[in-house]
Amino acid sequence: MAEWGLQAIIRPNQYDHQQDDCFGSIDIKKEYDQALLFCFPHLFENNHHDYDHATTTTNNMQADDLNQLYKPFYSVPPPPAASADAEDDIRINRHRFHDPDQETQRDQAQEIKKFSGSASNTSQLAPKLKKRKNQQKRVVVQVTAAGLSSDPWAWRKYGQKPIKGSIYPRSYYRCSSSKACMARRQVEQSCTDSSIYILTYTAEHNHPQPTRRNSLAGINRNRVKVTPKSPTNSSDFGKTLTKSKGSQVHSPTTISASSSMEDEVLQQSNIKEETTFYNKCDINQGHDTMMMPEINDEECMVFGDDFFEGLEDLGGESSSYYSSNKQFPNVFC
């Protein structure tokens, strides 16, 4: 993973196993749970009667569990349940749920370690982390193009920046449902696999999930079909980026507007998502697979800051494996 700042990838159907061996004390399950709740909370709504788990006979999730799960991400009650179809299809490993209070305490402890711990320890074990001081807890999700349009929240773009080390710019979105909502989303395209987009969610929504997206007004604009032109290097791309008014650049932004493939994805998904955003949670036989909505097995990887920090400590061995093989070692699975 030469240029990609994100140093780790994990597949949702694989992280269940052996992650303790791979990542020590890093709680990957926790990150994954958080990401799912953060981005796709409706997956957890009123579906407890359908939750399934391959290794237990208990299918019921207590209401208290759900309340606990929502705490970190909602200041208001969750919206009504998703469609019955979605309910039928959703399968969630109950063992992935966790106690957010414990999580909060652990996060705080980690933060304390991170910023007030021994400098010698951290500097020796890992390269200096370039973290913004006010950086909030964030959740990183990898999705494909379809996954981009599967987000039920209404996002409004407020900026785009070329990112050092990446040939693709990063787009910045804020929640447009409510002006007071501090939720943010960053979208950038993976350097190693242009079909993968990295979504980074920060802050949390302070309002219920919209039943309809109110951000569709601009989604059909700029539908000038231009063959995506992959920039050859960062500097070239930067020029293109800043001079591209009127000409589309293949970027996380224009992807939603100009790519023909994305056009189709969006047009189809825009229709579907008003009734049901998430109807494809799947279980592979024998595997405990939690599918992101409308995202295939290969399309979704979720992880958080703690995860990356742990990997940095590991020296990037795992990430180099992915960059060279585009596959995940079994040790991740």
Place this chain on the structure above:
DNA sequence: CGACTTTGACCTGCGC
């Protein structure tokens, strides 16, 4: 007219 995208400028944190 309202909501959107685009994009240059500006702000802020961090390393040196």
Place this chain on the structure above:
DNA sequence: GCGCAGGTCAAAGTCG
């Protein structure tokens, strides 16, 4: 303090 890089602002233009 300076420079770099990430993040945000806001004006301008577009679209339904």
